[in-house]
Amino acid sequence: MKYNMLSPRTGGSIIGARQDFVTALYMITKKDSLFDKNEATRILSRAGITQLPEPAIKRPRRLWTGKQLISMLLPEDLNFESIAKSAVKASECKDPSCPGDGYVLIREGKLLSGVLDDNIVGTLVKGRLTLIDVLIRDYGEDVAIEFLNKLLKIASKEVLLYGITNSPKELMIPEEAKREIEEIYSNMKEEVTRLIRSRPITRKITIYRTKEELLRIMREEQMLEFDIVQTMDSFWSKVSSVISKYIDPKSNVSIMAKTGARGSMANLAQIIGQVGQQKVKTRIGFVLTSGRPRKGYKDRVLSYFQRGDLSPEARGFVKNSYVSGLNPAEFIFHAMSSRESLIDKGRRTEDSGYFYRRVANSLKDVYVSYDETVRDSMGHIIQFKFGGDGYDPTKLFRNEPVNLERIIRKYVKEERKRGVSKDKIEELLREADLPLSLADAIHGARPKESELKEIIAELKEGFERAKVEVLTPIGLISAQSIAEPTTQMVLRTFHAPGLLAMDVTHGVERFKELVFYASTSTPTMKIYLRPKCQEDISNLRKILRNLKELRVRDLIEEYAIDNFNYRLTIKPDKRALENNMIPMERFLNIIRATAKGMKGEVEVEDDRIIVYLYEAAERDKPLQTLRSWSYRILDKPVSGVRGIKRAWVETVETDGRKEYVIRTSGSNLAAVLSMSCVDIARTITNDCKEIERVLGIEAARNCIFNELASILEDQGLEVDRRYISLVADIMTYSGTIEAIRLQAAGVSSGFFSEMKTPLSKMAFEWTTHVILNTARRGEVNKILGPLDALIMGQTPPIGTGKVSVLWDFSGKAKEVLRNE
Secondary structure (H helix, E strand, O other): OHHHOEOOOOOOEOOOOOOHHHHHHHHHHOOOOEEOHHHHHHHHHOOOOOOOOOOOEOOOOOEEEHHHHHHOOOOOOOOEEEEOOOOOOHHHOOOOOOOOOOEEEEEOOEEEEOOOOHHHHOOOOOOOOOHHHHHHHHHOHHHHHHHHHHHHHHHHHHHHHHOOOOOHHHHOOOHHHHHHHHHHHHHHHHHHHHHHHHOOOOOOOOOOOOHHHHHHHHHHHHHHHHHHHHHHHHHHHHHHHHHHHHOOOOOHHHHHHHHOOOOOHHHHHHHHHOOEEOOEEEEEOOEEEEEOOOOOEOOEOOOOOOOOOOOHHHHOEEOOOOOOOOOHHHHHHHHHHHHHHHHHHHHHHHHHHHHHHHHHHHHOOOEEOOOOOEEOOOOOEEEOOHHHOOEOHHHOEOOEOOOHHHHHHHHOOOOOOOOOOHHHHHHHHHHOOOOHHHHHHHHHOOOOHHHHHHHHHHHHHHHHHOEOOOOOOHHHHHHHHHHHHHHHHHHHHHHOOOOOOOOHHHHHHHHHHHHHOOOOOOOEEEEEEOHHHHOOHHHHHHHHHHHOOEEHHHHEEEEEEEOOOOEEEEEEOHHHHHHOOOOHHHHHHHHHHHHHOOOOEEEEEOOEEEEEOHHHHHOOOHHHHHHHHHHHHHOOEEEOOOOOOEEEEEEEEEOOEEEEEEEEEOOOHHHHHOOOOEOOOOOEEOOHHHHHHHHOHHHHHHHHHHHHHHHHHHOOOOOOHHHHHHHHHHHHOOOOOOOOOOOHHHOOOOHHHHHOOHHHHHHHOOHHHHHHHHHHHOOOOOOOOHHHHHHOOOOOOOHHHHOOOOOOHHHHHHHHHHHO
16 A cells, blocks of 8 residues: 555546544644643644653743644654645645734644644645655655554544534634525625516417527527626635634634635535525527426426516525525425425436446557657657656655755755856856756755765656656556546536536536547637737627627528528618618628529519529429528628637736736638737637647647646646656547547547557447458457456567566576586
8 A cells, every 4th residue: 555655647646635634633723722731642642742842831831832742743854844735825825924823834854833634734725835745755665654543543542532413513613604504695786686587588489580680699699698607606605704804714614614624615604594596407499408497387497486577586596595495496496406406416427437338449659659659559659758757656755856956955054145157067067967046045044065966866867757667557547547537527516516616517528528529619819819809898899799690590690491482581781780780782792793603683673682593494403402592691791700600809818917818609710810919829719629620630620728727627626747748649640630439340440449458448448340340350359458468378579578678588597507
């Protein structure tokens, strides 16, 4: 076990304190925790320590702090700094004066400030090294295990003595807090009512409605629902802030939430304040989205409410908290979202397991070669160095190969005014083939020349030790590291049913379409503008008009296809033409030019345009031809960029300044980059296939890397960038984007089909098809990959199984016999 304490996925420890252990350690190490001799002896005796340190307070009574007792477990030369999860305003926590005792400082094995919580002794802490991680890397697994054993023995005993339970009193908030929550709810309801009244949507559908009208109504309803949900979400987040302000910080339920032992402030807001809006998957027209409940009775979800009621309480907002109790309607809405979360958990877990199997089968023979390149069993080079630098994530310190601060402190014991010059330091670093970026930190410590040489020697050893081991099966490790979070995406809905912030299906589905199909079902662009184009708002409106694709059907009120007279009648929407600054004459000329290719004639009668398509009557299927030609006219582009369905402006902050960014639904990178106001260096699309066509395979590789990383980041999951880069390189190293999949019936498609042996394909899927096609072609299967070897009963050629030793038997045999 001790050699598997670190997770390859993040490089963090997978063994540490959890739940009640975290709560107990926080209560021991907080500022006001003082223990008399009997209590201190009892705590340390659990760890096998029989001697007490000097007391922190000697009069009138000898008392020891919890920090002193925990310091007895630490190595004497340990130095460590971090920010506790319970820190107040963690971003501003820079020194021990941090409020809430959130700045953890250990010097020479003494815990001087801060508390132990999930960020310090927990598992897989995102973006930082825990105390356990540092002990494993600097002192070895044996020291880390000994420390954990002693620490958890102390914590388990204190849990029993303290009795970490929650009383009903801890879940009570003052009347002032209740009034604030009620005011937030009233303001939210007023804002939602304003939104509904500002955009009245007629839902009654008559037989005279055109398809365009129906689509427009559905689109308006979808946008209204989106705005309502966003508004309620922003107001509900204020409820969480109110609970944080008024709840007793010393209560057990608050301690559990803020230390990361269990739950969060969002859970407390639901328990004490308001449960909030319940979310289910719903369909508006042809669009499946995640939002407020819609299905139920006619024009209403439940019979408790009036028909057509769009108010929060009629569409799934739970005003009450778990403490105050839900009314019958709220209980039904909550059951809706909970049921969906449970179904998602059951069905999507199966999907994520299959996701891992596909990725693992594709990458199982990828390994690190003796020349540090990453190759597959066929000898193809995937990467020249794993992850670009060749380092193993489990051996890094905050993404750095060495703990530079500790190494410097180890050899430079005293402060001095002068030391070795920076030029000398850079010279020695260059000779040792170490990064020159280390020079500033070393020069700041002002070491002597003898100390400098020792520092350089240990740095060189640390950089070598951090490299990934030769013959490591890095493909399987990457598959595990990337596929495991997909299960986490699914399980998170189970723990937070109904919350708006979690849209799990999006993450898993996007993963699948990107890796297995190398496609994008919902392309979108992020368009940055040049500084001169951001100064005038009217200029932005003009850009938006030029971006959105407008077809003939978008600029008409209605149309009719006359099957008897073979004609198409169009009624232009004059307001739409005027708003988009399109002259009627130009609109008419576009229709004429399109109809001319069908030998059609165009006439204008009053406010209608009539297109006669008599040529359709001469075709084999006249009515189908008439309809096809009519749709061709209606789909004719009038203005804008082809493929851009919608465009809107957002404000983002870049390098401390605010700027406008245009987001689009739909993508056309080549056309957008040719526009004069567009910043071509920063404008991007999420369609990697399009980037490959426009900018080339290297840009497409970066697109895949960024998309995979952003999916995980959006879900709050952490995977080392080296594993993501390996998948991106595997999908693009052949010069085109290849999906990781095996297509049925022997049709080659993707990395797996092209590069794998027949036995590997048979073991994966479609065994019969692969056997028949392989036998028909008479293919030869060389035993190169691990799965081929296992099927044939041989040692898999990966890891230690790939090591081969050459020995000159004829020359050495005589010497061996002579010695005997």
